[in-house]
Amino acid sequence: MSTVYDLLVIGSGPAGQRAAIYASKLGKKVALVEMREVVGGACISTGTIPSKTMREAVLHLSGYNYKSIYGMNYRVKERITMADLAFRVQHVIKTEIDVTEAQLSRNNIEMLTGVASFVDPTHVKVTNSKGSTFYEAKNILIATGTKPASSPKVPINGTSIINSDLVLDLVNLPKTLIVVGGGVIGVEYCCMFAALGVRVTLIERRPRLLEFADQEIIEALSYHLRDSRVTMRLNEGVDTVEEMPDGTVVATLESKKKVQGDALLYAVGRQGNVVELNLAAVGVEADSRGRIPVDKDFRTKVPNIFAVGDVIGFPSLASVSMEQGRIASARAFGDETIISNPSFYPYGIYTIPEISFIGKTEEQLTEEDVPYEVGVAYYREIARGQIRGDTTGRLKLIFHRTTHLILGVHIIGEGASELLHIGQAVMALGGKLDYFVETVFNYPTLAECYKVAAFNGLNRVSKYE
Numbered sequence: 001m002s003t004v005y006d007l008l009v010i011g012s013g014p015a016g017q018r019a020a021i022y023a024s025k026l027g028k029k030v031a032l033v034e035m036r037e038v039v040g041g042a043c044i045s046t047g048t049i050p051s052k053t054m055r056e057a058v059l060h061l062s063g064y065n066y067k068s069i070y071g072m073n074y075r076v077k078e079r080i081t082m083a084d085l086a087f088r089v090q091h092v093i094k095t096e097i098d099v100t101e102a103q104l105s106r107n108n109i110e111m112l113t114g115v116a117s118f119v120d121p122t123h124v125k126v127t128n129s130k131g132s133t134f135y136e137a138k139n140i141l142i143a144t145g146t147k148p149a150s151s152p153k154v155p156i157n158g159t160s161i162i163n164s165d166l167v168l169d170l171v172n173l174p175k176t177l178i179v180v181g182g183g184v185i186g187v188e189y190c191c192m193f194a195a196l197g198v199r200v201t202l203i204e205r206r207p208r209l210l211e212f213a214d215q216e217i218i219e220a221l222s223y224h225l226r227d228s229r230v231t232m233r234l235n236e237g238v239d240t241v242e243e244m245p246d247g248t249v250v251a252t253l254e255s256k257k258k259v260q261g262d263a264l265l266y267a268v269g270r271q272g273n274v275v276e277l278n279l280a281a282v283g284v285e286a287d288s289r290g291r292i293p294v295d296k297d298f299r300t301k302v303p304n305i306f307a308v309g310d311v312i313g314f315p316s317l318a319s320v321s322m323e324q325g326r327i328a329s330a331r332a333f334g335d336e337t338i339i340s341n342p343s344f345y346p347y348g349i350y351t352i353p354e355i356s357f358i359g360k361t362e363e364q365l366t367e368e369d370v371p372y373e374v375g376v377a378y379y380r381e382i383a384r385g386q387i388r389g390d391t392t393g394r395l396k397l398i399f400h401r402t403t404h405l406i407l408g409v410h411i412i413g414e415g416a417s418e419l420l421h422i423g424q425a426v427m428a429l430g431g432k433l434d435y436f437v438e439t440v441f442n443y444p445t446l447a448e449c450y451k452v453a454a455f456n457g458l459n460r461v462s463k464y465e
């Protein structure tokens, strides 16, 4: 126990990586502890990267984006297997791990492999197959992420009853799939399997899917889900799940109805990875979902211990986790200059079609009595929409009726999560609707939607306002 680190980071996901690299750039001595064999966290191993790669493989192999041009029977591969999907995913995971390892090593971050647990506020024990080693650090940052929530009434078996960590363990593509949970994970996987021709039943306890998104956009998504033969059971909770002797799965709903399928994906939320940390040794307490409370600088109630990323809860995004890591690291070393405005954090939901948004929804603005107007552009009116074969997408600008400041941008359709960043930049720089009217965009591009939506919005506002 000779070295005293300036910062010891627990967890090598996006939050931990950014924190470690930022501290190293400040010239600090940094160690990063990871209990998995590889770096990258849930983000690279089981979450963001595998799910987004699988989606890309599904879109390509199923020919989904070109069916409106070449006909509903168009596909790149006739019989798509789970092995086809896993092939692409494993390649991207491996590359991302290599890139991350190289980046950490370039920044002189010392990698420690094992499970970290607190001894006291400046000492951590790291345990692996060789035994336990003790480390001392002036600051400690918890970035341990989450794992899928489980229930004793839902026996995950890795073959027919799975969670989001186990999707690629499915040996065969099921003919029918039950998805429990209409949150981001449930809806994203629901869309992927539906695009592969699997008959999906989506069960969500709340009356709406993705309640934090704009209602009109979710209505458009629901139309697509029904069009892909998804059966939606809203206002219905799953009580128990059973594997049947014939290998099928039966979910019993709280309303006593039964739903049968070849497989079931249980995606009802996530639980913070805090059990191994021995938080009691430092007097920090997590809540029942394993979330650690922090202040605006991501400091726990112990001044030299910080927590960032999914383990602190909402919004639980890779993008935001990275930013939290960077800010916490800066604060640990007294740097107050880094500021970040959560009002301009975007959402990218990789459903099929994709959804992306920033700022307020119409429902929120109505609730807050803000006088707003909307301008909408439909991809089918834009040349690039026709060329790409996406004639159902739309972009909605929400702006203040009198000041014309942009209050929100909501997009559903091909490329939504990239396209959103134009609106994000304009919003963050205090831009108005007029920017889009006065700016010349490349033609033909989807970006043209901003101009069309701006004209549409202006036409709806009386010139006497």
Ligand SMILES: Cc1cc2nc3c(=O)[nH]c(=O)nc-3n(C[C@H](O)[C@H](O)[C@H](O)COP(=O)(O)OP(=O)(O)OC[C@H]3O[C@@H](n4cnc5c(N)ncnc54)[C@H](O)[C@@H]3O)c2cc1C
Pocket (backbone or CB within 6 Å): 010, 011, 012, 013, 014, 015, 016, 033, 034, 035, 036, 040, 041, 042, 043, 044, 046, 047, 048, 049, 051, 052, 114, 115, 116, 117, 143, 144, 145, 146, 164, 185, 273, 276, 277, 308, 309, 310, 311, 316, 317, 318, 319, 320, 321, 348, 350
């Ligand atoms: C299916 C799925 C799809 C997603 N898609 C998106 C998306 O499209 N866009 C997006 O922005 N976000 C997405 N997310 C969320 C994103 O993956 C998380 O927000 C992000 O991974 C959180 O980063 P993190 O660093 O907080 O934690 P993690 O990535 O979970 O990393 C935590 C690490 O800590 C390690 N660890 C835990 N406890 C200990 C311990 N005691 N000792 C040592 N190591 C420990 C773990 O092994 C893990 O490697 C998705 C998540 C899932 C599950």
Ligand SMILES: NC(=O)c1ccc[n+]([C@@H]2O[C@H](COP(=O)([O-])OP(=O)(O)OC[C@H]3O[C@@H](n4cnc5c(N)ncnc54)[C@H](O)[C@@H]3O)[C@@H](O)[C@H]2O)c1
Pocket (backbone or CB within 6 Å): 180, 181, 182, 183, 184, 185, 186, 188, 203, 204, 205, 206, 210, 236, 237, 238, 239, 267, 268, 269, 270, 315, 316, 317, 348, 349, 350
């Ligand atoms: N594109 C992205 O940014 C992306 C993608 C995937 C995941 N994520 C992150 O991962 C996190 C976890 O996602 P999630 O979808 O697992 O959790 P979630 O909490 O967002 O959604 C879970 C849903 O399951 C429902 N539910 C709970 N118990 C139920 C039951 N018994 N029967 C029926 N429905 C039930 C809840 O009402 C809720 O809507 C999210 O917070 C999200 O930020 C982000």
